[in-house]
Amino acid sequence: EDGYGLWLRYAPLEGEALERLARFDPEIRINDHAGYIDPTLAAAADELARGIVSLLGDRAKARPSGNGIIEVACEGMMDMNPERFIVTPFREAGRRGLRITGGDYGACIYGAFGLLRELSLGHDPASITLDEAPAMPLRMLNHWDNPDGHVERGYAGRSIFDWWHLPDRLDQRMIDYARANASIGINGVAVNNVNARAFMLEPDYIAKLARLADAWRPYGIRVFLSARFSAPVDICGLATADPLDPAVAAWWQAKADEIYAAIPDFGGFLVKANSEGQPGPQDYGRSHADGANMLAAALGDRGTVIWRAFVYSADDETDRAMQAYNEFVPLDGQFADNVIVQVKNGPVDFQPREPFHPMFGAMPNTHLMLEAQVTKEYLGFASHLAFLAPMWEEVLDADTGHGGTVVRTVAQVVAPVGMAGVANTGSDRNWTGSDFDQANWYAFGRLAWNPQLSSDQIAREWAAQTFSRDPQFLGAAVPMMLESREAVVDYMTPLGLAHQMATGHHYGPGPWVCDLPRPEWNPCYYSRADAEGIGFDRSATGSNALGQYASAIAARWSDPETIDPALLLWFHHVGWNHQMRSGRTLWEELVWHYDRGAAKVDTMAETWSTLSEYVDEERFRAVSEMLAIQQREARWWRDASLAYWQSVNGLSLPAGAEPPAHPLDYYRGLEFPEAPGQ
Numbered sequence: 001e002d003g004y005g006l007w008l009r010y011a012p013l014e015g016e017a018l019e020r021l022a023r024f025d026p027e028i029r030i031n032d033h034a035g036y037i038d039p040t041l042a043a044a045a046d047e048l049a050r051g052i053v054s055l056l057g058d059r060a061k062a063r064p065s066g067n068g069i070i071e072v073a074c075e076g077m078m079d080m081n082p083e084r085f086i087v088t089p090f091r092e093a094g095r096r097g098l099r100i101t102g103g104d105y106g107a108c109i110y111g112a113f114g115l116l117r118e119l120s121l122g123h124d125p126a127s128i129t130l131d132e133a134p135a136m137p138l139r140m141l142n143h144w145d146n147p148d149g150h151v152e153r154g155y156a157g158r159s160i161f162d163w164w165h166l167p168d169r170l171d172q173r174m175i176d177y178a179r180a181n182a183s184i185g186i187n188g189v190a191v192n193n194v195n196a197r198a199f200m201l202e203p204d205y206i207a208k209l210a211r212l213a214d215a216w217r218p219y220g221i222r223v224f225l226s227a228r229f230s231a232p233v234d235i236c237g238l239a240t241a242d243p244l245d246p247a248v249a250a251w252w253q254a255k256a257d258e259i260y261a262a263i264p265d266f267g268g269f270l271v272k273a274n275s276e277g278q279p280g281p282q283d284y285g286r287s288h289a290d291g292a293n294m295l296a297a298a299l300g301d302r303g304t305v306i307w308r309a310f311v312y313s314a315d316d317e318t319d320r321a322m323q324a325y326n327e328f329v330p331l332d333g334q335f336a337d338n339v340i341v342q343v344k345n346g347p348v349d350f351q352p353r354e355p356f357h358p359m360f361g362a363m364p365n366t367h368l369m370l371e372a373q374v375t376k377e378y379l380g381f382a383s384h385l386a387f388l389a390p391m392w393e394e395v396l397d398a399d400t401g402h403g404g405t406v407v408r409t410v411a412q413v414v415a416p417v418g419m420a421g422v423a424n425t426g427s428d429r430n431w432t433g434s435d436f437d438q439a440n441w442y443a444f445g446r447l448a449w450n451p452q453l454s455s456d457q458i459a460r461e462w463a464a465q466t467f468s469r470d471p472q473f474l475g476a477a478v479p480m481m482l483e484s485r486e487a488v489v490d491y492m493t494p495l496g497l498a499h500q501m502a503t504g505h506h507y508g509p510g511p512w513v514c515d516l517p518r519p520e521w522n523p524c525y526y527s528r529a530d531a532e533g534i535g536f537d538r539s540a541t542g543s544n545a546l547g548q549y550a551s552a553i554a555a556r557w558s559d560p561e562t563i564d565p566a567l568l569l570w571f572h573h574v575g576w577n578h579q580m581r582s583g584r585t586l587w588e589e590l591v592w593h594y595d596r597g598a599a600k601v602d603t604m605a606e607t608w609s610t611l612s613e614y615v616d617e618e619r620f621r622a623v624s625e626m627l628a629i630q631q632r633e634a635r636w637w638r639d640a641s642l643a644y645w646q647s648v649n650g651l652s653l654p655a656g657a658e659p660p661a662h663p664l665d666y667y668r669g670l671e672f673p674e675a676p677g678q
C-alpha cells in the first residue's frame with residue numbers, strides 16, 4: 001500500500017465484525033424527487049457502496065442482493081442545523097435498515113462518512129445510532145499553494161492543484177481530496193497562499209476555480225480565495241488600493257459580482273494584509289477594519305472576509321508576541337458582521353508550544369476564528385513524527401480567563417465561528433509526505449467538527465482505519481502518537497523556549513543565530529540567553545505581554561513558582577541555577593528535557609519495529625526510515641542546543657549526561673539551503 005487511500009482505505013473486516021456486516025449486506029437506497037437525484041446524495045450513496053464492498057473484501061463477490069437497507073434520505077428538515085445528521089435503525093418487511101436523515105442534503109454526506117467510520121471500526125450495524133452536528137460552522141483548510149505549484153511551507157511535494165490544466169482537466173485527486181475532507185467535516189478550502197498573487201483574481205483563474213467549486217460542491221466544500229489587497233493596482237492599473245477610495249470599492253464590488261456569477265456559493269476572501277511585506281490598508285493610513293469592511297461590503301451577504309491577525313511590523317520595537325493584540329483589540333466592534341478575524345493559536349508563530357493567543361476572549365464584539373498549522377513548519381517538517389491533536393486540544397481547552405467566574409475556553413470563543421488549518425497536502429502519493437502526517441489532517445477536521453473529542457480517541461480511530469484494527473497494534477501505536485508532540489517540544493524548545501530553528505527554512509537548530517536584520521527573526525531574540533540565565537521576561541518587569549491576558553491568567557503566570565513549567569521561559573528570564581519544583585536546577589532541568597525528548601524518539605522507533613506484522617511492507621518501511629531520521633535529528637537538536645547553551649553559561653553538564661557528539665562550531669557550520677518548503 002502506498003498510503004493514497006488515507007483513512008478511507010476501508011480494509012476488509014475480519015471475524016465477527018465481518019460476519020455481522022455480511023449478514024446486514026445492505027442495499028443502498030437514495031430518495032429521489034421525481035427522478036431527480038441530488039448530487040450530494042449520489043456521492044453519499046456511492047461512498048457507502050464503495051466502502052461497504054471494500055469492508056466485505058472477498059465476501060462482497062459472493063453476496064446476494066441485499067438483506068439489509070441503508071436509506072440516504074436527507075432533505076430539508078425544518079428547525080434543524082443543515083449539517084446535522086441522524087442515523088437510526090428501522091425495519092421494513094422483515095428487513096433491517098439504517099436511515100440517514102439530516103438538516104439538508106449536505107448532512108447526508110457527513111452521515112454516510114459517519115456511518116462508514118462506525119462500520120470500518122467494526123461496530124455492529126444493528127446497534128449503530130448517530131446524531132451529530134458540527135460544533136462550529138466554518139471548518140476550513142488554508143492552502144499555502146502558489147499557482148506555479150510550489151507550496152510555501154509544504155513538505156509533501158508540489159501543489160495538488162493543477163492550475164495549468166484547469167478548467168479543462170480535473171484530476172481525480174480533486175475528487176479524492178474532497179472525499180477525504182468531507183469524511184472529517186471540512187467545509188471550506190482557501191486554495192491559494194496568503195502571500196497571494198493578484199492574478200488569481202483574473203477571469204481565467206475564476207474559471208479554473210469554478211471547475212473546482214463544481215467538483216467539490218457535492219461534498220459540501222465551499223471555495224475561498226486569498227486576495228492580494230493591492231489587486232486593483234496590480235492587475236487593473238488603478239492608481240491606488242486605498243479602501244476608502246470609491247473607485248477601489250467599486251472595483252472589488254465588480255470583482256465579487258464576477259466571481260459570484262461563476263461560483264454562486266463562493267465562500268469569500270482570505271486576506272493577509274500589512275504583514276511580512278504584504279500590501280494592506282495601512283499603506284494608505286487606514287486601519288485593518290477599514291480594509292476588511294470595504295471587502296466585506298463588496299461580498300455583501302453572499303460571503304465572508306477572513307482577515308488574518310498575523311501582523312507584526314518591522315519598525316515596531318514592541319515584543320513581537322504583543323503586536324497583533326495591540327493592533328486588533330482596539331478595533332473590537334468595528335468589523336462588519338461578515339468579517340472574521342483569524343488568529344493563530346499562539347501569539348508568535350506555530351511553535352511546538354506557545355501559550356494561547358491573548359486575543360481569544362479579548363474581542364467579545366468580533367468574530368474570531370482559530371488558525372492552526374497542520375503542516376509542520378517548526379516541528380521537523382514531514383520527517384519527524386509529531387501528532388498534533390494534543391497541541392490543538394491544549395489550546396482549545398485553555399481557559400481564556402475572560403468568563404469571569406466561569407471557565408471560558410478558546411474552543412468556546414471560536415465555536416460560533418470556526419477553525420482554519422494550514423494544509424499539509426501535496427503531490428506525494430501519500431498526500432502528506434509521511435504516513436503519520438495524514439493523522440494531522442484527520443485530527444484537524446475531527447477537532448473542528450467536535451473539539452470535545454480526545455486526542456486519544458482521534459488517534460485510535462485514525463490508526464485503526466489507516467493501519468490496523470488489531471488491539472495489539474493500537475495499544476502500541478496510539479500511545480506513541482500521543483507522546484510524539486511532547487517529544488518534539490523536549491528536544492527542540494523545552495520549558496517555554498521558542499523559535500530556536502535555523503534561518504529561513506526553520507529546519508534544525510539555530511539557537512546561536514543573532515545577526516538577522518529584523519530582531520524578531522533571530523532565535524537569540526526569543527531565548528535571551530546570557531551568562532546569568534535564559535528566557536524572555538514578559539512579566540511586568542519586562543515586556544509585560546502578560547498584561548494582555550485576563551487578570552486571573554496573568555496572575556497565575558506572573559510568578560515563576562506558580563506558572564506551568566512548560567511555559568516558564570516564554571514569560572520569564574530565569575537564572576541557570578534557579579531551583580525547579582522537580583528539585584533540579586533550571587540548567588539540569590533543561591538537559592533533562594532534551595534527553596527525555598531524544599530518548600522518547602528512540603522508544604518510538606523501538607515500538608514501531610515491533611509492529612511489522614500489522615502493517616504492509618511499504619508503509620512499514622517508510623515509517624521506520626522516517627523514525628531513523630528523527631532519532632538522528634533529535635540528537636542533533638539536543639547536542640547542538642546544549643553545546644550552545646554551555647558556550648553561554650559556562651556550566652558543565654550534570655553528572656551522567658552525555659556530552660554533545662561534536663563541538664559547537666560543527667553545528668554552527670551545518671548549512672543546507674536546499675531544504676524544502678520556504
Ligand code: BDP
Nearest residue numbers: 152153194195272310349350
Ligand atoms: C510563517 C511562515 C510564513 C507565512 C507566515 C504567515 O514562516 O511562510 O507566510 O507564517 O502565516 O509561519 O503568513
